[in-house]
Amino acid sequence: TRTPVNVTVTGAAGQIGYALLFRIASGHLLGADVPVKLRLLEIPQGMKAAEGTAMELDDCAFPLLAGIDIFDDPNKGFEGANVALLVGARPRTKGMERGDLLAANGGIFKPQGQAINAHAADDIKVLVVGNPANTNALIAQAAAPDVPAERFTAMTRLDHNRAISQLAAKTGAAVSDIKRLTIWGNHSATQYPDIFHAEIAGKNAAEVVNDQVWLADTFIPTVAKRGAAIIEARGASSAASAANAAIDHVHTWVNGTAEGDWTSMGIPSDGSYGVPEGLISSFPVTCKDGKYEIVQGLDVNEFSRTRIDASVQELSEERDAVRELGLI
Numbered sequence: 001t002r003t004p005v006n007v008t009v010t011g012a013a014g015q016i017g018y019a020l021l022f023r024i025a026s027g028h029l030l031g032a033d034v035p036v037k038l039r040l041l042e043i044p045q046g047m048k049a050a051e052g053t054a055m056e057l058d059d060c061a062f063p064l065l066a067g068i069d070i071f072d073d074p075n076k077g078f079e080g081a082n083v084a085l086l087v088g089a090r091p092r093t094k095g096m097e098r099g100d101l102l103a104a105n106g107g108i109f110k111p112q113g114q115a116i117n118a119h120a121a122d123d124i125k126v127l128v129v130g131n132p133a134n135t136n137a138l139i140a141q142a143a144a145p146d147v148p149a150e151r152f153t154a155m156t157r158l159d160h161n162r163a164i165s166q167l168a169a170k171t172g173a174a175v176s177d178i179k180r181l182t183i184w185g186n187h188s189a190t191q192y193p194d195i196f197h198a199e200i201a202g203k204n205a206a207e208v209v210n211d212q213v214w215l216a217d218t219f220i221p222t223v224a225k226r227g228a229a230i231i232e233a234r235g236a237s238s239a240a241s242a243a244n245a246a247i248d249h250v251h252t253w254v255n256g257t258a259e260g261d262w263t264s265m266g267i268p269s270d271g272s273y274g275v276p277e278g279l280i281s282s283f284p285v286t287c288k289d290g291k292y293e294i295v296q297g298l299d300v301n302e303f304s305r306t307r308i309d310a311s312v313q314e315l316s317e318e319r320d321a322v323r324e325l326g327l328i
């Protein structure tokens with residue numbers, strides 16, 4: 001039998017945590033033959049609810065679940081972690097300035113990065129879900145100098161999946177026929193969902209759509225503002241779809257992208273496509289053997305360039321702000 005993989009989940013008592021943990025335990029994160037040990041990290045106020053979720057996980061009698069431990073100390077929560085899903089974050093509350101939001105999240109992601117640096121397993125892979133995800137990932141990465149920077153990633157897979165779904169609805173294609181979609185930039189309203197290189201059943205998606213007005217005025221804003229539309233409809237922010245995207249992100253990273261396809265991940269830039277080195281920005285990536293690579297050589301047209309640059313500009317400003325706060 002295989003040794004269990006240690007998976008740390010922060011914010012385990014939150015709504016994404018509740019949608020995520022059962023799928024990890026049932027084998028969807030890593031594979032149907034990979035046993036997992038869950039390490040749940042919460043703040044003291046969340047411990048009791050996390051214990052309740054752990055009771056329910058026990059009650060599922062998942063064959064792959066080799067154990068559950070719950071902590072309110074990051075140094076313990078990340079001990080031996082092979083995969084870490086950083087979900088818990090400080091949400092923006094009414095009247096909160098961006099600086100306050102970044103400072104509050106710095107207070108979470110800096111110590112978590114330090115704990116990962118000191119205690120995680122050598123093969124640690126980190127996905128940051130908690131918002132502002134890209135910059136929180138940057139803060140954690142900067143606090144973990146002994147961990148290769150590329151192990152810190154931010155989630156734009158929900159945006160990627162949303163874009164595929166919108167494109168399928170527009171064209172009548174099956175989602176499984178859509179490939180090579182890209183989310184560029186920040187997981188925020190400035191993100192750029194790019195269909196110019198996407199394919200629908202082997203044909204160029206932009207040519208199949210053939211509707212620049214829909215692209216600019218409907219598709220892009222619908223994908224970028226989908227989070228707000230979900231809150232408006234559900235009275236709560238995306239949870240199951242966010243958890244699903246986190247599962248997809250890690251599963252693809254570990255198990256690879258399909259031949260001829262790629263995915264979108266927020267990753268430290270190596271300078272590709274004019275994105276300043278070190279910014280955690282979303283790119284088209286292929287994954288193989290537990291590693292990812294940026295898809296190179298794509299032709300970026302004027303329409304795309306403007307939008308990528310605007311989102312990357314926002315990321316640069318967020319980086320400047322956390323630098324000023326002494327968080328990186």
Ligand code: NAI
Pocket residue numbers: 010011012013014015016017041042043045046087088089090091108128129130131132133155156158159187237238239242
């Ligand atoms: P939630 O408020 O239901 O749960 C958050 C949980 O995190 C709470 O149980 C809280 O006690 C815990 N927490 C807070 N600080 C913590 C810390 N320092 N250590 C450990 N746990 C801590 O929030 P929800 O709905 O689960 O969302 C979590 C985050 O995910 C939010 O920041 C949200 O904006 C973000 N999100 C990101 C998406 C993406 O596409 N990247 C999509 C949807 C949500």
